[in-house]
Amino acid sequence: MGRAPCCDKASVKKGPWSPEEDARLKAYIEQHGTGGNWIALPRKIGLKRCGKSCRLRWLNYLRPNIKHGGFSEEEDNIICSLYISIGSRWSIIAAQLPGRTDNDIKNYWNTRLKKKLLGKQRKDHQQQARRGGGMEQGAERDESGNLGVLSEGGSSQSTYWPEPAAMPMYSTSQLDRHVDDEHASMRQLLIKNEGRFSSGSNAGLQSPFIPPSSATLPQIYDDSASTMTPLANATTTAFGEGLQGPTGFAADLDELLRCNPVKSEGLDFYYGAGGMVAEHHGSITSESINWSEVSPLIYPNVVPSYQGMQQCLFEEPVHLILQ
DNA sequence: AAATACAACAACCGCGCTCTT
DNA sequence: GAAGAGCGCGGTTGTTGTATT
Structure with a gap:
């Protein structure tokens, strides 16, 4: 028997998050926390999103003090x-x-x-x-660059x-x-x-x-x-x-x-x-x-x-x- | 200006693990 | 101890923006 899906795929929205969804998720978590249950979270907020998706969005994007790009x-x-x-x-x-x-x-x-x-x-x-390091032919990387x-x-x-x-x-x-x-x-x-x-x-x-x-x-x-x-x-x-x-x-x-x-x-x-x-x-x-x-x-x-x-x-x- | 290729990033998927019942 | 639910992680894919032809 296969693993039960974490959510109903048919009724769940996928793809990029809208600003409204972001705002709702952020506001809810900032006010109530995650409640220790990501799966139930989207239902509470009224989001048609998978709990895992909410978690990912929060952790990777909405959480405070997240830096993007500009790696030193x-x-x-x-x-x-x-x-x-x-x-x-x-x-x-x-x-x-x-x-x-x-x-x-x-x-x-x-x-x-x-x-x-x-x-x-x-x-x-x-x-x-160039220094005459003696590279033999065929030492180039493969197609994937490795x-x-x-x-x-x-x-x-x-x-x-x-x-x-x-x-x-x-x-x-x-x-x-x-x-x-x-x-x-x-x-x-x-x-x-x-x-x-x-x-x-x-x-x-x-x-x-x-x-x-x-x-x-x-x-x-x-x-x-x-x-x-x-x-x-x-x-x-x-x-x-x-x-x-x-x-x-x-x-x-x-x-x-x-x-x-x-x-x-x-x-x-x-x-x-x-x-x-x-x-x-x-x-x-x-x-x-x-x-x-x-x-x-x-x-x-x-x-x-x-x-x-x-x-x-x-x-x-x-x-x-x-x- | 349009088509194509490439790069960067966001999001999804599946699996393993832990926790709860 | 077994089974199911949920979480977290790493790999992969999809989408969008930018550069090149």
């Missing part, structure tokens, strides 16, 4: 850094950017930031070629990415899962750019996100197994399996942030004293956290601490992981 470079950098670390968890990323909604960030990423990054990549690519990270089966490498010796050691199953994975590809791009668009002084720095090989992984965790085990579990549960990527990436992030508490203050909500990882040993989910409540607490820290976070993300873990 700092915001770009934060988005990129978080995309590197947690992937397309737009709601979590949005929680780090006051006034931004997940939908807004998602759209911004899909329509502009991704292209901006690829544009930079293309530029770097050309510069490298650069191949690894070819099918992982037996050959992209001509752009580092030589095999510098490449992470993926297992066969990991490769199978992530070949042609856009997220992985984009993340590689971001990592190369150190999670930002502006070129920094340490442009040649090697990415810290070199995934530990199967041989090095256990060592990392064995060193502090009593604390790392719940941490790793919590990370997996909180951000989902997909997060782990081909690299045990979230675990790496855990490790480096754990080892650099001062630098990770932007992620206090996640790692800090009494934070979710500290308090919930392996049983939390992203849904169990009320990000709207968490966000106000962390907003003030985010931007000022970004440099530190970025430094933490991009400078420290090389020796940690390769140790």
